[in-house]
Amino acid sequence: MPTILDCYTDEPSGLGVPPYLGVYPRYVYGRLVYDKPKYLTIDDLRNTQPRKQLKHKTDIAVKNLTRSQEETLKILDETRTLYIIAGVHTPGKYLSAIPGSLGELNRLLSTLKCEKVLVGPAAKGTQLHGGKRPETGLELFDRVESVEENYTKINNYAVDGARVAKQIPYPVIAEIETGRGCPRREHCSFCMEGMKRLEHRDSREILNELGALKEHGIQNIRFGRQSCFYSYKGCRPNETEKLLKGASRLGFKVIHIDNANPAIVDTSKGERITELIVEYCTPGNVAAFGVESFDENVQIDNCLNTDSNTVFEAVKQINRLGGERGDNGMPKFLPGINILHGLRGETKKTHDENMKWLKKMLDEDLMLRRINIRQVVRFPGTPLGDNPPKLKTRRYYYSWRRQIRTEIDHEMLKRVAPVGTIIRDVRMEVKDGKNTFGRQFGSYPLIAGVKQELELGKPYSLEVTGHMLRSLVCQPCNP
Ligand code: SF4
CATH class of the missing domain: 2.40.50 (OB fold (Dihydrolipoamide Acetyltransferase, E2P))
Structure with a gap:
């Protein structure tokens, strides 16, 4: 019997940490559907080990259980092949889950007698903490498999894979793939997405998958598995409308998006796509802009996708079209900004530039739904990983982050959700x-x-x- 062990994934394009249900467990389930695989989480596996009971605090290492300890042990005993899904490339802080690391998997799985197959981003390394080297070493696994097959196959797996939701007893939000690869000719120094061939799924196929997810009880979806939602099928508003209109007709409680390139948002077609997102998605929605740095030198040295003026214009446009409050109490659609530390060319001036542009947004009464600040993980195969810069600024990371949090983020939070909301x-x-x-x-x-x-x-x-x-x-x- 095959079993899927979901140790959760977090990549620049695609989240699979609860309450998110990533694409990997669904696609693997779809590929194995005739063998009726069982689904376990890393929490189920941890729950088979003796652990100290936390009296006054939720133990988030074992919060996402799909079944009892006895059932998990029986499944593990009957498993012939274990498909292990793991890999964190963009580490964050998770409220109610802890992804599995390679070290932990080695500890928990080395005595298990079955074939072990690794699927997911951990094949290229994984790291739960920013600024550290990725964990590598795949000795535990008998083989490594990819689910990045052509979209004809993926489309079938995606529909059949929706059935895995039946084995998850808690509500989730399903991450939806619209495409892979990056439309830019040159790629950002730290990014692995640019190594993939640019391809988009057909809206009819995505809607078939959404129909299957709905049928199997999924109420919330996010179009999060792509490098830029606005670039779907070459930034064609009529294609985006087909997708969003179809999704909204299925009656999901939540329809959100994720990544967006501000250089695409700040165009006339981009503006139309913003209108469509506001019309068909649900409130509280965020377009995460991978700005990474407002310092022009860092932008050039790392081949980043956009300049600071363009980011500012894109932030204004989404505020203008999406800033109204929706029926769940949150603004309908707002921009978010990702800032990355540890890139080539970073100096003390980098933080001054970041503060200057963020303050400008604050001063012009704009809203940012979130500012995500993290240290880059340098993955082998990327220009940054293969040729890491020697930076003198690493020691400033926490003080720079604190200043953005206290002087910008906090003020934005009060604006996005004021007292009384x-x-x-x-x-x-x-x-x-x-x-x-x-x-x-x-x-x-x-x-x-x-x-x-x-x-x-x-x-x-x-x-x-x-x-x-x-x-x-x-x-x-x-x-
Ligand atoms: S724009 Fe940069 S970060 Fe975004 S997918 Fe392309 S290469 Fe990666």
Whole structure:
């Protein structure tokens, strides 16, 4: 019997850390569908080991269980081939899950007697912490397989793979693939997406997959598996409309997007696509701009995709068209900005430039839904990984990040969700002492903390009463 072990994935284009359900487990399930594979999570596997019970805090290492310890042990015993899905290339902080590392897998799986097949980004290395070298070493595995086959095959796997949702007892948001590769001729120094052949899935095929997901109980989706949502089929608004209109007719509770290239957003076709996103997607939506740096020298040295003026114009456009508040309490559609440290050419001036442009956005009353700041992981095969720069700025990373968090992010948070805002459908995920934390389903949802013990897994309407540095302080209210 084949078993899929989901250790969760996080890549620049594609998230599979709960509550996200990534594409890998679904595609692998679809490929093996006639053998009726079982689905386990790394949490199920950890749960077979003795562990210390946390009294006052949710243990997020074993939160995402799909079945009992006895059932997991029985499945592992009967497994002939174990498909292990793993790999974190863009490490983040996860509220209610911990992805599996190669070290942990070696500890937990080395005595298991079955064929072990690795699938997913860990084949090229994985790292849960930014700024560190990727973990490599694939001795544990009998083989490494890719699911990056042609889209004719993927389209079939995607429809059959939707059935895996039946084995997941908690609600998830499914990551949806629209294409792979990068439309640019030259690629950013740190990025592996540019190594793939540029290809897009047909909207009819994607909609077939969405229909199957809906049929198997999935209520939330995000078009997150692509380098730029706006570049779908060569930035053609009529193609994007077919896709979004079709998705919205299926009646999902949440339809969001993820990555967007500001240089494509800031065009007339890009503007039309923004209008379509506002019309057909659900509120709280975010376009994550991979800006990486506002320093022109860093932009040139790393072949980044856009200049600072273009980013500013794209931020303005999405604010103008998407800034209105939607029925779940959040602005309908806002931009987010990714900043990356450790790139070539980084100096003290880099942070000054980043602050200058972010302050300009603040001063012009614009909203940024989130600013993601992280240190680059230098993967072999990329120009940065093969020829790493010697930087003197590494020691400034935390102080630079703190300044952006306190002077920009915090102010933006107050603007995006001011005191008195009612946010709806916040599903409580973890407890810490007498506090409970939850999020809406969607792209980069805000974390809402309540100073009460609320029921985990239950959706609440919450009133914003204050702001922490990057999260909301809330109290329950009537829906
Ligand atoms: S624009 Fe840069 S970061 Fe984005 S996919 Fe292309 S190469 Fe990668």
